[in-house]
Amino acid sequence: QVQLVQSGAEVKEPGASVKVACKTSGYTFTRYDISWVRQATGHGLEWMGWMNPNSGDTGYTEKFQGRVSMTRNTSIGTAYMELTSLTSEDTAVYYCSRTSSPGFFEFWGQGTLVTVSS
């Protein structure tokens, strides 16, 4: 069965960077885009960007341009999301999700809590 398993919770200081991993299994990793979605406590879902695991092409929402990087390691079926220059506003649960056509999020990781605090 399709599974996306994310790395564990992180605590970071303001100004630092965080890199979250999303290990996939149960399907061909390069056949489906991966998106990252975040959710601050008590708030809704916010889409951050997507990556094509086959080509490595990416697209980021304007809000995160210049601060986010989405990469992958195809040999181990794992996607990564790195966010730099963290502030307290980045404290949230970050989800990876497999994107299916026509543009919906069919499978989700369990989420990774990133806490930014001094």
Add this chain to the structure above:
Amino acid sequence: EVVLTQSPGTLSLSPGERATLSCRASQSLKSTCLAWYQQRPGQAPRLLIYGGTSRATGIPDRFSGSGSGTDFTLTISRLEPEDFAVYYCQCQQYGVSPLYTFGQGTKLEIK
């Protein structure tokens, strides 16, 4: 940018009742772009409906999606205790930023 506005913000109903959740878009959308998700506390979102009307694998037939243009609806025909959660609509729009947009959510609570 496409804005999706969900209403009501909170819906209070009893098990066995019918729930109607609305998602209104700021511009006309292809109905096939619309998806709906359920999120229970402490869990990741779960896909319910995609392509406007298609149920995801394993989703009971009491969940249905409908609508076109700017007005879309998620209907739960008879509420079960496990249906009380937060629901989000979502659409993908090529050529606009952001590529994917979510509504702000509707909380379905037990009355």
